[in-house]
Amino acid sequence: MLLSGSGKPQFGEGNREVGEAPLGRPVWAAVGGSLMSLCLPFTGVATMKFKSPPVNSLSLEFLTEFSISLEKLENNRACRGVIITSTLPKIFSSGLDITEMCGKSMEHYTEFWRAVQEMWLRLYGSNMVTVAAVNGSSPAGGCLVAMSCDYRIMAENPKFSIGLNEAQLGIVAPFWFKDTFVNVVGHRIAERSLQLGSLHPAPEAHKLGLVDELVPEEKLMERAAAVMAQWLALPDHARQLTKTMMRKAVLDRLVAHREEDIKNFVTFVSKESIQKSLRMYMEMLKKRKS
Numbered sequence: 001m002l003l004s005g006s007g008k009p010q011f012g013e014g015n016r017e018v019g020e021a022p023l024g025r026p027v028w029a030a031v032g033g034s035l036m037s038l039c040l041p042f043t044g045v046a047t048m049k050f051k052s053p054p055v056n057s058l059s060l061e062f063l064t065e066f067s068i069s070l071e072k073l074e075n076n077r078a079c080r081g082v083i084i085t086s087t088l089p090k091i092f093s094s095g096l097d098i099t100e101m102c103g104k105s106m107e108h109y110t111e112f113w114r115a116v117q118e119m120w121l122r123l124y125g126s127n128m129v130t131v132a133a134v135n136g137s138s139p140a141g142g143c144l145v146a147m148s149c150d151y152r153i154m155a156e157n158p159k160f161s162i163g164l165n166e167a168q169l170g171i172v173a174p175f176w177f178k179d180t181f182v183n184v185v186g187h188r189i190a191e192r193s194l195q196l197g198s199l200h201p202a203p204e205a206h207k208l209g210l211v212d213e214l215v216p217e218e219k220l221m222e223r224a225a226a227v228m229a230q231w232l233a234l235p236d237h238a239r240q241l242t243k244t245m246m247r248k249a250v251l252d253r254l255v256a257h258r259e260e261d262i263k264n265f266v267t268f269v270s271k272e273s274i275q276k277s278l279r280m281y282m283e284m285l286k287k288r289k290s
């Protein structure tokens with residue numbers, strides 16, 4: 001992430017190539033941030049590729065870059081859709097960066113949670129067509145990113161899993177994670193899956209409706225482009241108004257309770273018992289590796 005003199009993050013500064021579309025509108029031919037690459041060719045469909053090794057965890061820096069990228073695409077009239085995927089093998093996103101929730105100050109937790117909210121409000125509320133090309137595992141916050149898109153295509157590898165596994169970490173998925181989940185899979189599946197903190201292997205995720213289709217990994221981007229073309233064949237205004245109608249209540253609920261939600265998060269995550277659970281989980285991840 002590059003920072004300007006004012007301290008405000010400037011996405012992809014110095015890396016941007018600006019082109020001119022046939023209609024005279026400016027178009028970025030290629031924009032590279034440090035944690036994700038973004039490409040908007042003249043087709044009007046951007047591709048956003050996460051590239052934050054080792055596992056694309058959603059750190060404060062990552063979330064900030066993500067929101068800025070979405071805002072830039074949203075404000076670019078030449079951009080009608082975005083395909084979100086990962087450059088890393090086997091991982092779409094490992095979810096929220098747990099180190100951002102461990103041993104930090106209240107101020108840090110506040111800033112971090114606001115960035116998580118901001119990312120979700122932008123992605124779930126986007127006017128663009130959003131397609132997730134899930135080319136690897138996608139737990140918790142990674143699942144939220146995929147679920148916030150209009151359509152999910154996952155690589156058909158049963159080793160890749162997706163779901164809201166917060167309960168396994170000893171933490172609770174916030175109400176807007178839950179609302180997004182319910183809107184995708186329905187109440188009963190969401191209730192069971194959330195309580196068990198289930199991570200569903202790709203074939204099971206497809207069966208539950210958590211992902212819309214499975215394709216061989218090498219066909220993922222081709223299929224995402226085909227789905228995008230299908231969605232973009234409709235007039236934008238009709239599709240956008242319909243999307244707003246379907247998602248507004250859930251978006252409004254967070255907007256109305258945003259500060260309360262931050263307070264809840266900070267209080268919850270600051271508890272020693274929660275800190276202990278998160279530390280133990282991180283240790284478990286490290287042990288599993290060795």
Ligand SMILES: CCCCCCCCCCCCC/C=C/C(=O)SCCNC(=O)CCNC(=O)[C@H](O)C(C)(C)COP(=O)(O)OP(=O)(O)OC[C@H]1O[C@@H](n2cnc3c(N)ncnc32)[C@H](O)[C@@H]1OP(=O)(O)O
Nearest residue numbers: 054057094095096097098099139140141172265268285289
């Ligand atoms: C009344 C009710 C009140 C409610 C109030 C609510 C308040 C809100 C509560 C809080 C809500 C928080 C919501 C949280 C959402 C999240 O997203 S939490 C994160 C969940 N993510 C995970 O569980 C994934 C964990 N990671 C993995 O399972 C694996 O790493 C992987 C992604 C499947 C990849 O496996 P592999 O390729 O084998 O890599 P690893 O060796 O395991 O990992 C490489 C290194 O990366 C580190 N790492 C992995 N994931 C994370 C992460 N999410 N954050 C930070 N770091 C991570 C891992 O430790 C390794 O590190 P090194 O050992 O140092 O290399």
